[in-house]
Amino acid sequence: MIDYSEMKGMKTSKRKLEILATAAKLFRENGYLATSVRDIAYSVGIEPSSLYNHISSKEQLLVEICFSCADQFMEGMTAISSSGDSPLTKIQKVIELHLRIAEENPTSITVFSDDWIHLPPDKRAEFVGKQKSYESAMREIVSEGINKGIFANISSAVAVKTIISALRWTHYRRKSLTKEEKIRQRGEISQLLLNGLCN
């Protein structure tokens, strides 16, 4: 039998991806701790012990799901920060980044939001570090906008916390939107937050 998981260039087998997707779905429905490895295995259609041919632990699934989302946010923020756009355009792009990630990862984004607290201590610290770094980059943008007189002179920390928090509800949206609805909603959310931020 060929062990596909060891093939070069094929880091995650189809089975592994299936397990990850199933776990994310169950974690979203019931939470990480309320989901047992038995739940995941039976949902995939194998015996619980067989899971361990593909994963090393239940925790590892949580780690992979959380960091997959975190990395998308970090990549997006890096691209936005290093662009030559105005602060206003940058914040608008941040808003679109959150909406896009929530749209493309409807299951894992909820796990990312709600279950990172259950990451093992070292990974949890790493995760919190990335979050802080993300918020710091966003505060930079807001401060730049304030200094240029584009944004109102409020605490950049409060502005960043409020805007990121405001976008979080889109993570829990269940139904997927039509293209028209997406554009309209993106416009309304941007309007609400950017109007509030600007002078």
Next chain:
Amino acid sequence: MIDYSEMKGMKTSKRKLEILATAAKLFRENGYLATSVRDIAYSVGIEPSSLYNHISSKEQLLVEICFSCADQFMEGMTAISSSGDSPLTKIQKVIELHLRIAEENPTSITVFSDDWIHLPPDKRAEFVGKQKSYESAMREIVSEGINKGIFANISSAVAVKTIISALRWTHYRRKSLTKEEKIRQRGEISQLLLNGLCN
């Protein structure tokens, strides 16, 4: 021995209140499922089985914590809705309501926000019903503001979801603020959200 828990007019004994406060603190730190009845008992300073002289189940603690917050929100919203204030003032009062509840209940508000999903099915349905009713009342206010031309003409559902979500980060704030900081932060959050909402 007098059973204080049965004394008229004394619905919750001091011990019960101590258990509730301890449970809320532990649920906040580690989550409801990750907190065992043993954790709660030892933190209170009694044996696990002794807890059951004061509570009927671990779930009951969650129910009491969640509904204590939910009822505060509902009461606040009812008072605001039935006041004769303008839509703008009403929304400002809603913002102040969230900030005040988060400030006064720093531990239970987190449990309310994050662990209601683990309520038993009937209580969970009741909880979700209250949330929907709360949002519906707030949509009424926003719609009134739009009709009067005070607020921008956006979907009231999107506006309400975004504003409530925006205020949620204050639930997780760890340090308590000085009176000055509170006033300043309330002003900044109100400015951001009300400016965004208004025409």
Next chain:
DNA sequence: CCTACCGATCGGTAGG
């Protein structure tokens, strides 16, 4: 990928 099984821990009860 399965059968068989493990020690640990869970929420909760009996009885005093």
Next chain:
DNA sequence: CCTACCGATCGGTAGG
């Protein structure tokens, strides 16, 4: 409020 204890379930392993 405690000692003693229960059945259920947990994540995970041995061995094939």
